Amino acid sequence: MEKDYILNWLKENLTEERFEHTLGTAQCAKLLAEMFDENSQKAEFAGLLHDAAKCHPTDKLLEIIKEKLPEIPECELLNYKTYHAPVGAYIAQNEFNVQDEEIINAIKYHTLGRVNMTKFEMIIFIADKIEARTRDKANNDRIWAIIKEKGLKSAMFVLFSDTIKSLVQRKLPICPTTIDVYNSLIDFAP
Numbered sequence: 001m002e003k004d005y006i007l008n009w010l011k012e013n014l015t016e017e018r019f020e021h022t023l024g025t026a027q028c029a030k031l032l033a034e035m036f037d038e039n040s041q042k043a044e045f046a047g048l049l050h051d052a053a054k055c056h057p058t059d060k061l062l063e064i065i066k067e068k069l070p071e072i073p074e075c076e077l078l079n080y081k082t083y084h085a086p087v088g089a090y091i092a093q094n095e096f097n098v099q100d101e102e103i104i105n106a107i108k109y110h111t112l113g114r115v116n117m118t119k120f121e122m123i124i125f126i127a128d129k130i131e132a133r134t135r136d137k138a139n140n141d142r143i144w145a146i147i148k149e150k151g152l153k154s155a156m157f158v159l160f161s162d163t164i165k166s167l168v169q170r171k172l173p174i175c176p177t178t179i180d181v182y183n184s185l186i187d188f189a190p
């Protein structure tokens with residue numbers, strides 16, 4: 001798949017800010033993959049595609065989920081902001097002909113995560129949260145310090161802990177998957 005084709009498609013289908021965030025995520029994913037001995041080219045590619053569906057209207061996302069992805073459990077549809085992840089994986093497969101399971105799963109699980117995520121999946125998940133182009137610098141520095149000192153799983157624990165706190169503060173529902181991932185990482189609490 002030509003990188004230029006992907007970049008042009010993203011430019012047409014994402015807002016300017018989301019496009020910037022996408023470039024940042026791809027850059028950060030590449031760097032993390034180099035640090036943690038994963039395929040950096042694949043990580044960059046997954047970073048570029050992770051938010052492919054982010055700017056689709058919610059009703060269109062839901063339509064694709066109902067028609068093409070009926071296996072997604074109801075409890076993972078509590079928050080419309082997570083819909084673009086499984087749909088993005090679907091677009092990667094169907095629009096960009098991505099066959100690589102690791103890339104597809106990294107896109108699919110970049111919002112809610114899942115228990116026992118692979119190193120590659122964690123890299124995309126974390127890169128999405130700490131990319132340097134649009135994310136908050138102070139928070140990025142905090143997470144980078146944890147990555148360097150304690151590793152990817154500790155950073156994941158902190159990100160899930162932050163997510164749960166934020167959902168509680170905003171009185172939003174918490175997907176049981178989020179709690180399961182948090183519990184599974186508890187031994188890595190920094």
Ligand SMILES: [Fe+2]
Pocket residue numbers: 050051054084085110111128
């Ligand atoms: Fe996303």
Ligand SMILES: [Fe+2]
Pocket residue numbers: 021025050051128
């Ligand atoms: Fe993102």
